[in-house]
Amino acid sequence: SSGINAEYGLHQEEVGQLKKDNATFLEEERERLLSEAEQEIAEIRLSATQGSSLTVEQVFEVQERHAQQASQLSSTALHVQCLQAENEKLSQVIAALTSAHKTETETQKFRNLLVFRQYKDYHEDMRREMAMRYEQLVASCVQDAIFLSSKNAELTAENTELKKKLRHFTM
Numbered sequence: 001s002s003g004i005n006a007e008y009g010l011h012q013e014e015v016g017q018l019k020k021d022n023a024t025f026l027e028e029e030r031e032r033l034l035s036e037a038e039q040e041i042a043e044i045r046l047s048a049t050q051g052s053s054l055t056v057e058q059v060f061e062v063q064e065r066h067a068q069q070a071s072q073l074s075s076t077a078l079h080v081q082c083l084q085a086e087n088e089k090l091s092q093v094i095a096a097l098t099s100a101h102k103t104e105t106e107t108q109k110f111r112n113l114l115v116f117r118q119y120k121d122y123h124e125d126m127r128r129e130m131a132m133r134y135e136q137l138v139a140s141c142v143q144d145a146i147f148l149s150s151k152n153a154e155l156t157a158e159n160t161e162l163k164k165k166l167r168h169f170t171m
Contacts (some may be wrong), residue, residue: 008098019087026080033069040065 044062047054054062 004101033073037069 040062044054
């Protein structure tokens with residue numbers, strides 16, 4: 001579990017760095033486009049202050065470039081917006097999957113502990129049952145030994161008595 005968490009953290013760092021790099025790239029591109037536009041405006045103003053005026057063709061070219069750039073900027077803005085929405089959705093999915101995985105891992109851990117506890121309880125019950133059987137067997141053996149010892153003593157006494165009687169008759 002900690003290995004997965006470490007790997008997830010590493011991937012999160014990589015994604016964070018990628019987001020940071022992309023934000024930097026977008027900001028640099030925005031500044032570049034603004035700089036180009038400002039330079040073009042400065043050139044037009046310089047031409048106007050020097051007394052040269054733009055031809056109708058040049059005005060159309062500037063307007064055409066401006067329209068293209070505005071269109072590209074709008075398209076790029078929409079693209080960025082879509083990518084941000086996708087990123088947010090993917091982040092939500094990852095968070096949901098991470099949560100589900102964590103829940104499943106905890107559930108599996110609980111199940112494993114439950115199975116182990118049941119096995120341990122069963123093993124303890126079997127051990128107690130075997131100990132009780134062993135104690136009963138030992139008690140039975142002790143009783144049998146006492147009985148046999150008593151019977152042996154009785155038979156020995158009876159045997160001794162019979163031997164005395166037999167000697168008494170044979171004499």
